[in-house]
Amino acid sequence: MKPTTEDELAEAIATARGPLAIRGGGTRPVGVPTAGAQVLDTTGLAGVTLYEPAALTLVVRAGTPLSEVTALLAAEGQRLPFEPPDWGAALGAPGGSRIGGVVAANASGPARVALGACRDALIGVRFVDGTGTIVKNGGRVMKNVTGYDLAKLMAGSWGTLGVLSEVAFKLLPAAPETATLVLPGLGAEAAVPVLSRALGAPLGVTGAGWMPGTGALLRLEGRGAGLAERLAAARALFPDHALDLAPDPVAPWRALASLAPLAALPGDLWRISCRPSEAPAILARLGLSRLGLARPGLAAGPAQAAPVLLDWGGGLIWARLPEGCDARALAAPFAGHATRFLPAGPGAFAPEPAPVAALSCGLRARFDPQGRLNPGRMG
Amino acid sequence: MQMPTPDPAILARKPAIVARLRAALGAEGVIDDPVETRAYECDALSAYRTPPLAVVLPRSTAEVAAALRICAEEKVPVVPRGAGTSLAGGAMPSADAVVLGVMRMRRVLEVSAQDRVVRVEAGITNLGVSNAVEPEGFFYAPDPSSQLACLIAGNIAMNSGGAHCLKYGVTTNNLLGVTLVTMTGEIVELGGPFCDAGGLDLLGVVCGSEGQLGVVTEAWLRILPRPRGARPVLIGFDSAEAAGACVADIIRAGVLPVAIEYMDRPCIRATEAFAGAGYPDCEALLIVEVEGGPEEIAEELALVSGIARRHGPVELRESRSEDESRRIWLGRKSAFGAMGQINDYMCLDGTIPVSALPKVLSEIARMSAEAGLEVANVFHAGDGNMHPLILYDANAPGDLARAEALGADILRLCVEVGGCLTGEHGVGVEKRDLMAAQFVPADLEAQMRVKDVFDPGWLLNPAKVFPLSASAGRRA
Numbered sequence: 001m002k003p004t005t006e007d008e009l010a011e012a013i014a015t016a017r018g019p020l021a022i023r024g025g026g027t028r029p030v031g032v033p034t035a036g037a038q039v040l041d042t043t044g045l046a047g048v049t050l051y052e053p054a055a056l057t058l059v060v061r062a063g064t065p066l067s068e069v070t071a072l073l074a075a076e077g078q079r080l081p082f083e084p085p086d087w088g089a090a091l092g093a094p095g096g097s098r099i100g101g102v103v104a105a106n107a108s109g110p111a112r113v114a115l116g117a118c119r120d121a122l123i124g125v126r127f128v129d130g131t132g133t134i135v136k137n138g139g140r141v142m143k144n145v146t147g148y149d150l151a152k153l154m155a156g157s158w159g160t161l162g163v164l165s166e167v168a169f170k171l172l173p174a175a176p177e178t179a180t181l182v183l184p185g186l187g188a189e190a191a192v193p194v195l196s197r198a199l200g201a202p203l204g205v206t207g208a209g210w211m212p213g214t215g216a217l218l219r220l221e222g223r224g225a226g227l228a229e230r231l232a233a234a235r236a237l238f239p240d241h242a243l244d245l246a247p248d249p250v251a252p253w254r255a256l257a258s259l260a261p262l263a264a265l266p267g268d269l270w271r272i273s274c275r276p277s278e279a280p281a282i283l284a285r286l287g288l289s290r291l292g293l294a295r296p297g298l299a300a301g302p303a304q305a306a307p308v309l310l311d312w313g314g315g316l317i318w319a320r321l322p323e324g325c326d327a328r329a330l331a332a333p334f335a336g337h338a339t340r341f342l343p344a345g346p347g348a349f350a351p352e353p354a355p356v357a358a359l360s361c362g363l364r365a366r367f368d369p370q371g372r373l374n375p376g377r378m379g
Numbered sequence: 380m381q382m383p384t385p386d387p388a389i390l391a392r393k394p395a396i397v398a399r400l401r402a403a404l405g406a407e408g409v410i411d412d413p414v415e416t417r418a419y420e421c422d423a424l425s426a427y428r429t430p431p432l433a434v435v436l437p438r439s440t441a442e443v444a445a446a447l448r449i450c451a452e453e454k455v456p457v458v459p460r461g462a463g464t465s466l467a468g469g470a471m472p473s474a475d476a477v478v479l480g481v482m483r484m485r486r487v488l489e490v491s492a493q494d495r496v497v498r499v500e501a502g503i504t505n506l507g508v509s510n511a512v513e514p515e516g517f518f519y520a521p522d523p524s525s526q527l528a529c530l531i532a533g534n535i536a537m538n539s540g541g542a543h544c545l546k547y548g549v550t551t552n553n554l555l556g557v558t559l560v561t562m563t564g565e566i567v568e569l570g571g572p573f574c575d576a577g578g579l580d581l582l583g584v585v586c587g588s589e590g591q592l593g594v595v596t597e598a599w600l601r602i603l604p605r606p607r608g609a610r611p612v613l614i615g616f617d618s619a620e621a622a623g624a625c626v627a628d629i630i631r632a633g634v635l636p637v638a639i640e641y642m643d644r645p646c647i648r649a650t651e652a653f654a655g656a657g658y659p660d661c662e663a664l665l666i667v668e669v670e671g672g673p674e675e676i677a678e679e680l681a682l683v684s685g686i687a688r689r690h691g692p693v694e695l696r697e698s699r700s701e702d703e704s705r706r707i708w709l710g711r712k713s714a715f716g717a718m719g720q721i722n723d724y725m726c727l728d729g730t731i732p733v734s735a736l737p738k739v740l741s742e743i744a745r746m747s748a749e750a751g752l753e754v755a756n757v758f759h760a761g762d763g764n765m766h767p768l769i770l771y772d773a774n775a776p777g778d779l780a781r782a783e784a785l786g787a788d789i790l791r792l793c794v795e796v797g798g799c800l801t802g803e804h805g806v807g808v809e810k811r812d813l814m815a816a817q818f819v820p821a822d823l824e825a826q827m828r829v830k831d832v833f834d835p836g837w838l839l840n841p842a843k844v845f846p847l848s849a850s851a852g853r854r855a
Contacts, residue, residue: 053630053631054627054628054631054734112574116548119575134821137822137825139797139798139817140797141797141799142544142763143759143762145804146806147818147826148587148826149584150825150826152584153581153583153584156575160579173630173632173634174633200515201516202604202671204671225678226671226676229675230675273577274573275491275573276494277494335571335572336573337578338577349577356578356581359833360581363828366828366831367825
């Protein structure tokens with residue numbers, strides 16, 4: 001099934017005989033694939049509904065390729081604030097990510113630490129629920145508290161509550177200039193307090209990560225004298241560390257967002273959202289301590305086979321771990337959650353405490369009473 | 380304002396219900412004296428008042444759970460309350476409801492500069508959060524104009540905004556986790572000191588649910604490093620079109636000020652008479668504020684002023700000192716007080732696409748003349764969040780009804796041009812019956828399903844947000 005209008009989408013869902021596997025670009029095969037499901041292809045629902053640069057507003061159909069969206073915005077000097085990542089290559093599912101899939105996964109890149117997640121930029125949705133009913137929520141204005149915020153609920157629901165037909169975002173101007181500071185010679189654990197310190201200072205940091213072979217990374221954006229002023233302040237903050245300006249300020253973030261350093265490595269791929277201050281202990285419990293030290297003096301040495309990346313100032317850990325290992329049990333106790341991105345299958349999403357699970361289950365039962373939409377995907 | 384008829388069976392059981400609540404919360408935790416409950420008869424939408432059945436003022440999450448459990452068993456509606464600063468009637472009780480106030484729970488539980496988070500009890504004031512983290516060099520970004528009084532609990536319930544949302548977002552963008560007590564007394568932890576939900580984003584739908592899904596007793600909030608400095612520029616124009624075009628060009632130029640505030644002539648005149656801030660007498664006034672270090676501020680202000688000059692401003696005043704900044708903000712910050720001096724007023728907060736600004740302002744002027752009621756406009760121009768203030772005389776028979784009718788027309792206009800009924804105040808009772816202007820029944824049904832899951836008996840703040848006719852079958 002490949003509907004090309006919202007009405008066709010509603011019809012397809014209303015008349016479905018069994019479970020549907022909702023598919024945009026198919027670049028995020030996370031969770032439990034629905035057995036025996038018919039594929040509902042959303043790529044026919046494409047195109048820009050409204051783009052108003054002066055209002056920082058974009059409304060776009062859910063099946064629109066992410067690359068088209070970012071190119072359209074870049075041409076006007078604007079961007080999606082959350083730096084949508086394309087994980088396709090790393091997840092062995094290359095192709096073209098679609099904007100609806102970005103929302104369904106609440107996928108956010110390095111800028112999330114400062115500029116908010118996908119769910120924060122999402123100001124409106126249209127979707128079709130499991131009964132085939134078209135629902136609108138939010139709209140095209142960035143301040144809107146009219147009724148419940150179902151857009152947030154749809155973001156990160158992996159297609160289990162409804163199939164998105166249209167999404168609206170608030171935008172940001174693109175960075176006039178970008179500077180990336182590299183602190184080589186820092187291991188992952190040692191990088192976390194450094195990143196925290198930078199994020200806690202008024203430097204306007206929009207990226208704070210760590211990559212093996214490179215070291216800690218800080219991104220500053222701005223223009224002219226203002227950016228220079230903040231770069232100087234960042235250097236003054238770390239008198240005891242070498243701080244190099246990355247020759248290409250954009251490439252490291254592209255690599256981090258797409259998980260490139262982990263793509264070719266063996267093992268299960270885990271994503272752990274945590275308190276930055278707990279990240280070093282989690283790394284230690286996962287057996288990832290003292291790995292991936294950059295070679296001192298080299299700004300960007302060849303990547304060593306350290307199977308870990310840090311983003312969001314240490315609040316996000318990406319790691320390759322031995323096949324079949326239970327990262328949650330190993331990392332416990334910690335505040336946060338761990339999702340297994342590879343391989344797909346049961347146990348990918350963290351089990352929820354009983355009262356939360358009851359609410360989530362209740363919502364799925366209300367929005368999709370017959371269990372048609374990606375049933376069990378987050379199970 | 381129509382409210383459901385109070386349940387006579389509940390009114391008759393008042394002594395038994397109060398006795399149970401007292402047994403659980405102690406004598407000082409429950410108020411049922413008709414004189415004392417009067418203090419809770421309304422919120423900032425003061426035209427509508429009803430003393431509640433009783434008021435409970437718990438001191439802990441456990442006491443909140445105990446009180447809710449009793450009310451659930453007794454099938455008594457509960458109206459959660461923060462500081463009662465809602466302009467939409469969000470905390471307005473009914474005669475058969477128990478008001479549950481969280482103002483006694485106001486401790487700061489943890490401040491972490493390293494993780495840039497703070498954990499507080501929900502009865503702390505908005506400003507109290509910023510004060511608590513100030514020694515570490517941080518602040519809490521959402522800043523509703525009631526921030527001295529309003530509580531985090533109410534901010535979360537209404538998803539409150541403020542003047543600096545363009546850059547920092549609203550409450551939902553700065554909220555990481557809550558402790559929520561459901562109507563049955565179950566304590567649920569949603570989110571925490573980390574980013575984003577692992578499963579469904581229940582926190583996202585709880586924020587802004589106007590106290591209808593549960594009572595928030597604790598919250599994890601994101602805090603931000605205080606900027607090195609901030610400076611405004613004041614720009615006057617002789618037409619709304621020129622001001623609107625200037626705002627659009629500033630945004631198109633890739634500048635993202637922390638605030639772009641707009642005042643129209645009636646508002647400028649009123650605030651001048653009241654505060655004497657030295658504003659020019661013009662059609663439209665913008666206050667644009669930028670942040671950063673000294674070099675950055677100078678650079679951004681020069682950019683903004685350069686853009687403004689292309690639109691023929693009648694006045695352009697860049698602040699060069701703390702004192703000049705204070706004077707530029709003085710009029711804006713006293714705008715509501717100034718209007719209150721002139722007359723009673725009703726404050727709306729519909730949001731419109733920024734591009735519709737000139738059209739909406741001229742339509743409001745026309746509607747205002749037709750209704751014979753003056754309307755002053757002051758609003759957050761960067762995000763299109765209007766604040767038309769309708770002046771009326773509460774003592775003149777029929778004036779309130781005429782003001783309400785004009786307000787409803789203005790809000791319908793906001794929806795027609797692609798905006799919404801409320802940008803930061805919430806629906807409450809005030810805009811409840813206008814919801815059909817923005818949503819078709821299926822849209823409302825989808826929202827009500829969420830309440831069905833969290834509060835199947837529809838006992839929490841039941842007669843709010845949704846048109847009474849839409850929620851009739853669900854309410855007890």
